[in-house]
């Protein structure tokens with residue numbers, strides 16, 4: 154009786170919503186009113202393109218983000234513009250310098266007194282492309298999964314400045330507070346969440362940062378920021394294909410001196426007394442034309458002695474980081490997309506030359522590395538190839554060897570180092586390796602960079618992957634094909650594990666009896682890493698010790714040198 158009354162009330166409510174297109178979710182925040190959009194299809198409220206800072210334009214260009222100065226009402230019904238980006242998959246979207254916005258996606262109809270867990274996604278794209286508005290990072294599915302799991306969450310995606318506009322660095326910029334602007338954008342967005350998320354029904358004390366690639370490195374740097382000062386901006390972190398360890402020896406402002414000099418030469422600012430001020434006055438089209446060249450690129454954060462206070466591997470080792478529960482994840486064949494980007498690699502000397510230039514390892518370090526990664530090492534594992542290997546044909550006889558080296562240096566050694574440091578310091582940490590090859594990818598291409606994402610976002614309709622260096626492989630239906638059902642099951646497990654982590658601080662809490670248990674990362678022997686796969690093996694746990702000697706060699710070098 155009661156339930157049928159409830160049902161008819163519910164359908165009445167449904168009818169009312171359908172009848173009038175008037176349901177506009179409205180939230181009152183410090184900066185005014187935010188009017189979002191109700192999605193009847195998902196029963197969610199979308200607040201899209203909400204500004205979290207003053208536009209970084211005009212005299213605000215090349216300065217840290219400024220808090221919004223005047224109260225106003227925001228229409229947040231359509232997704233905002235992407236920040237200007239400087240590689241391939243950015244150019245199909247509307248872009249603007251005025252781009253410091255975020256999206257808030259929440260289940261509709263929640264009581265204003267609820268305090269839901271919050272997950273903030275920081276996108277990747279090598280600090281030069283990407284946006285929270287990219288449909289690959291559509292938060293709807295994950296929020297929907299959280300409702301089905303019985304622990305609804307609020308999902309947030311943030312934009313930050315890219316390329317030269319966000320990461321300009323040089324001798325001249327050093328000491329001006331204008332370094333690492335992209336990181337400062339992200340941090341102001343986190344402060345915005347602290348001050349405003351309660352108005353959306355969120356809990357500012359239960360905020361997880363999660364991000365991929367450059368977004369993962371960013372999160373790592375927030376965890377280490379100001380030598381690990383805890384500003385209470387987040388209570389958990391998750392890094393996918395990235396860690397606080399730079400993808401190379403730690404860069405400093407002067408690392409980008411040549412790029413800066415090129416920029417000021419191209420824009421007529423070479424002789425200005427204050428070249429940075431001069432750059433603020435250059436029309437954006439002219440500035441973009443200069444940034445948008447090989448010489449004009451700024452591609453990472455730098456050690457500024459303050460925000461990025463020190464060398465990340467040393468900070469981790471000495472406990473100078475915010476000690477919160479963490480998940481680190483990578484795909485199995487991280488380096489496979491990247492190794493194809495430069496030239497062919499047929500000979501020992503070619504591989505050696507690349508590694509030498511990239512790592513600045515001393516000669517004896519390289520000798521040892523070449524021994525530990527002999528030509529017989531191949532990423533992906535050729536035992537699994539069912540088609541002829543085109544990798545060696547197209548990219549060189551030693552392509553698969555370089556893929557192993559690059560993937561380990563850039564992603565996997567940093568992840569293992571991070572997990573081991575946290576475990577040694579008794580900070581809860583879990584580790585994931587995904588080994589799924591999406592539909593439409595040949596075996597020899599493998600489980601490349603960024604493949605974990607659709608399994609985490611439960612985005613079964615994703616369109617493409619950035620497999621490295623702007624080389625976007627667009628396949629028609631990466632989550633479809635003969636394995637579609639298995640992909641869906643894995644995405645269900647993956648996304649719900651994330652939800653459990655966001656909501657309960659533990660990806661295994663409340664798991665289904667038939668789900669594989671997540672084991673915490675620990676030192677010493679024993680299985681400590683969860684592998685996400687489909688097929689007969691499915692999801693399982695393993696010891697995180699593959700290529701142990703080679704990766705240990707890299708981890709030793711992190712400390713000796715300055716990764």
Ligand SMILES: *[C@@H]1O[C@H](CO)[C@@H](O)[C@H](O)[C@H]1NC(C)=O
Nearest residue numbers: 183184220221222223224348
């Ligand atoms: C706008 O919001 C930010 C972040 O919550 C806050 O710091 C700032 O003071 C607000 N500005 C106004 C004019 O209310």
Ligand SMILES: *[C@@H]1O[C@H](CO)[C@@H](O)[C@H](O)[C@H]1NC(C)=O
Nearest residue numbers: 192194199258291292293294
């Ligand atoms: C996410 O994608 C679904 C399916 O295309 C769409 O219905 C939904 O509106 C999208 N969500 C957002 C926040 O754009």
Ligand SMILES: *[C@@H]1O[C@H](CO)[C@@H](O)[C@H](O)[C@H]1NC(C)=O
Nearest residue numbers: 237238239240244441442445
């Ligand atoms: C960069 O150059 C490409 C190729 O010429 C062009 O399509 C794109 O619009 C340019 N981007 C910017 C931000 O100038």
Ligand SMILES: *[C@@H]1O[C@H](CO)[C@@H](O)[C@H](O)[C@H]1NC(C)=O
Nearest residue numbers: 534535536537538687688690
């Ligand atoms: C790939 O090869 C490994 C052994 O090298 C094997 O354990 C695994 O099952 C294979 N995976 C697939 C998908 O065939």
Ligand SMILES: *[C@@H]1O[C@H](CO)[C@@H](O)[C@H](O)[C@H]1NC(C)=O
Nearest residue numbers: 288291294612613614615616
């Ligand atoms: C998937 O994408 C297609 C085309 O982009 C769209 O027609 C379809 O509704 C989407 N399906 C889901 C479940 O999002």
